[in-house]
Amino acid sequence: MREDRETEQIGERPVPLRLHVLDTVRAVETALLQVTDEIASEIQRAVITSGRPSSLDPRQFDIERLAAHDARDPARWRYNRGPRTATAAAQWLRARTHGEAGPCTPLTDDHRQHLHQVATEAARRVEQLLGVERxxxxxxxxxxxxxxxxxxxxxxxxxxxxxxxxxxxxxxxxxxxxxxxxxxxxxxxxxxxxxxxxxxxxxxxxxxxxxxxxxxxxxx
Known part of the structure; x- marks a missing residue:
């Protein structure tokens, strides 16, 4: 970009970095991921394993297919891979609070209370960021x-x-x-x-x- 170009001309301009916005987004995402990891570790069952393959047992093929399907279940929360974002965490938590089908046991009252606390704090931070908090x-x-x-x-x-x-x-x-x-x-x-x-x-x-x-x- 030439230094003598008029400021009205189209071109790349620096976008102002709002650190408080980034801090809020990061804090909310971290809180959601953390509570999702905690709850998933308590209510989500382990993936079905197929064991050692055996050509002598025809039932083994059914077990392997079931294990593969269980591992790919979209309702399963993944700790180390997949979309680890605030949106993904919120969707998984919403499914759990609504009792949707998945490889999980139901939420306890303690889980729901903990979720309410995290959601309230996240909403407070977002409202403060948007300037609508009293x-x-x-x-x-x-x-x-x-x-x-x-x-x-x-x-x-x-x-x-x-x-x-x-x-x-x-x-x-x-x-x-x-x-x-x-x-x-x-x-x-x-x-x-x-x-x-x-x-x-x-x-x-x-x-x-x-x-x-x-x-x-x-x-x-």
Whole structure:
């Protein structure tokens, strides 16, 4: 690619690498493969073996065909070969939870509980990656009315964004108290909070400047 080519021209451009995306994908895949290996080792029976071939026993041919079919059974989870991907693991686990036919004994309640925990954590990580998980972040500036910590509640798809102050009735903010916390939830209230935060920050800067000025005059 020539260095003098315009950026609008078609050509190869570097694709931004999002490490947090790769980390999440790898973590989810690792967790699914691990739980699948664990459960398969407990409920999946060993492959049928044909033993030593013997031309004198005609039943041996039937046993060999059965063993070969059992080894190729698509419902069998393979530890060292075959598609070891998150998709393959999820499909095998789904078949087990639905009781589909396969070389396995049924899942126990402990297995199902373990699967639920792994699936919940995987969903949480994916939702966090997609930005739809409900988050509760401490804001960098304190409440302008009581100097208490403010918490921003946001994310979670269509759920509304709002801010709370944990000091509740001990806080003099002109908004209602819900569940023991002052709550800013309407657009007007959030704008009011922003204006109050800006005003408090300006007052703090002026106070800090006066303090430095007084300290400097004492030194002189």
């Amino acid at each position: 988050r509760h972040d401490t804001m960098p500036r304190p409440c302008p009315w009581c100097n208490g910590p403010l918490t921003l509640h946001h994310g979670g798809g269509d759920e509304p964004e709002f801010v709370t102050c944990d000091n509740g009735f001990d806080c003099a903010a002109p908004v209602q108290v819900l569940d023991g916390r002052r709550v800013w939830s309407t657009p007007e209230q959030l704008v009011q909070l922003y204006v109050a935060l800006e005003a408090a920050e300006r007052r703090a800067r002026r106070a800090a400047a006066k303090k430095r000025q007084r300290a400097g005059s004492r030194v002189v």
